[in-house]
Amino acid sequence: MAVKLSRSQLPLLLQKLRPLFPDNIKICGELKCKLENRSQKLCGFDFLVDTWPNFSTVISRPDNTNNRLKFIDNHHSVLTQDREKLREILENSDVIKWTSPIVQFADVREDLYDVISEAADSHGFHAKLSFTYLAMFVDSEMASMPVPEGLVMRPLSEDHAEIVMNNVDYSGEGSVEYCKELIKHYQSLAMFDENNNLVAYTLETNHGVSGMARVMPNYRHKHIGLVLLSQFDKLLVEEGRRMGGWVNVENNSMRRLMRKLGCTEYPQKHIWIDCFKK
Known part of the structure; x- marks a missing residue:
């Protein structure tokens, strides 16, 4: 019982x-x-x-x-x-x-x-x-990388929720409203170009992880992902938390990126x- x-x-x-x-x-x-x-x-x-x-x-x-x-x-x-x-x-x-x-x-x-x-x-x-996911978390101090010239960083707004949920594994009915609530109540960080176009983003969830990270295709060769996540970790450390989350086992590019940032990959799979x- x-x-x-x-x-x-x-x-x-x-x-x-x-x-x-x-x-x-x-x-x-x-x-x-x-x-x-x-x-x-x-x-x-x-x-x-x-x-x-x-x-x-x-x-x-x-x-x-x-x-x-x-x-x-x-x-x-x-x-x-x-x-x-x-x-x-x-x-x-x-x-x-x-x-x-x-x-x-x-x-x-x-x-x-x-x-x-x-x-x-x-x-x-x-x-x-x-x-199927693996947990990957930063377990030591990470040096934050500088933001490239011409780009600015600020939190996501609720207007970005639809874009975010169109690029995740688990979107569905009510997912945009869910993302809006996350943006309102948890930390998020995004990069924008000089024309205010969204370049990259990530945010925290109510599940206790950082997630939904994405770099737009035109910027994937410029180490934008490394910059974004290192800056996000710096933001979370200031609040007593660390950056990390669930990574799909098939997403090898994200797993490589997280390892470059010094994240530990835990072998136990979660589903x-x-x-x-x-």
Whole structure:
């Protein structure tokens, strides 16, 4: 039986999860979003554990409010050190929102796919693996590179949300509104040319990562990506955070770029699972 935690218990949960990096990234990001009151539209999640205060398994799921954005309305995440305990919890029809036509598990360890797939099947769903990622994070001081002459840097505006979501793996219904909310409540950084054309950009998400980085094709030979991400790391360090995030395993150019910046690539793969009603 899962235990739903109260808001007063969440700071201790966050503290206990910190050593479990990088498996903890998404759940910790959602916890911080809620505890920092970033945005009601981004942090409408419950947090459940198998036992409290000592636990082996944590699940985040949509809460019962209607405050959440459509794009994240079916998002779930799991973190466990006991596969059988996770299997037991997922069998409980009250834990996961199996009443929806689609249930999504975001950024979970690849080796948990079979457990989630079996649980989905038992509740009348078919599980499909959609994306596979590696965590890559800066773990030491990074020298920021100077901005090339003729370019300026400033945060993204909400007007850029559609451009951003047209260039990511996981855009869908409500994704533009989701991106606008990220831009309003989290850090972003973009480069513009002298004609105010967008050259490159990146931003933080409610999942606790930097992401959605892109350099426009005409500028990819000018080390713009290195400049952008080194400057973004400098910005985040000033606020007590570091730059890093999930990189698609097939995106070799981004993985090379992150390694050039001194990022550590963690070998444990994480996946995104979409479960569809049969």
